[in-house]
């Protein structure tokens with residue numbers, strides 16, 4: 001009988017935690033990109049091989065990590081983003097739990113290279129599914145950070161078996177990149193798969209540049225059939241693009257919804273959108289949209305769950321009716337061949 005109570009080794013604790021944060025290659029990419037954005041990066045370069053399971057590399061031009069902090073960045077519950085419980089109330093970064101790098105490095109071979117300045121000189125720390133007996137070595141690197149993740153789940157064969165085909169895993173990565181690309185027009189983003197360029201999205205926040213990016217992400221046909229909307233009422237603002245009903249989809253694959261800049265999935269939102277489109281779409285068809293809801297941060301709780309993109313609205317009735325009303329009206333205003341610019 002092994003009934004003695006024992007403390008989990010840090011490695012095992014990290015691997016268990018990794019079960020929640022690191023589900024598949026796309027979740028690694030999401031965590032790495034969020035770290036880059038938290039570091040103020042304006043350029044993100046993503047390079048993946050074999051759907052990400054063989055290799056994922058994210059390079060940014062953010063503020064970098066000090067040599068002394070590099071090893072710490074891989075430790076569990078180690079974060080530079082909050083220091084006290086009060087900080088949680090006002091947390092403005094995408095991450096703050098200090099779990100991601102520790103989790104990823106416990107189930108993959110990870111190298112973290114970073115430089116704080118333009119000297120061209122940086123430092124690298126690496127971990128191979130172990131706790132960091134942190135190997136620090138000098139390494140050339142421009143200002144910013146590169147995280148190189150190889151052989152995901154190499155030491156957890158049971159989890160590796162759950163990875164789907166290269167194509168499926170790559171599609172999930174692509175979705176992650178697209179979702180992020182539509183939330184940060186001010187950041188340039190590139191994606192390569194097996195050495196081939198997939199996206200190369202330039203930064204720009206003017207209407208023309210934003211529409212160019214939407215067309216790159218959602219396809220030119222979406223943009224050609226899109227109505228631009230911009231409605232503001234009772235402290236709520238909804239803007240973005242909805243495709244005319246003629247451009248409906250057989251799958252719900254072109255639906256991007258952001259609340260205060262964060263991609264979310266929410267029942268209140270889905271219901272309002274579905275109802276707004278109900279009388280203009282055939283049964284089984286799905287609307288396509290890229291929409292941004294902006295409201296007082298105090299009236300929405302975004303930290304319901306770290307990975308599920310959920311939110312909780314203080315006044316969900318108000319949000320529902322505003323969304324439904326705005327979309328329904330935008331769709332009703334449309335006459336074939338005519339775009340609604342009345343509220344731009």
Ligand code: ADP
Pocket residue numbers: 031035036039060062063064065073074078079080081095096097098099100101102145
């Ligand atoms: P969290 O993001 O929750 O703080 P992570 O494990 O994702 O936890 O990252 C740990 C720490 O490593 C971060 O708090 C940050 O200080 C540092 N870090 C990670 N990635 C980067 C990056 N790309 N640029 C600068 N610092 C980074």
Ligand code: MG
Pocket residue numbers: 031034035095096098100101
């Ligand atoms: Mg993080």
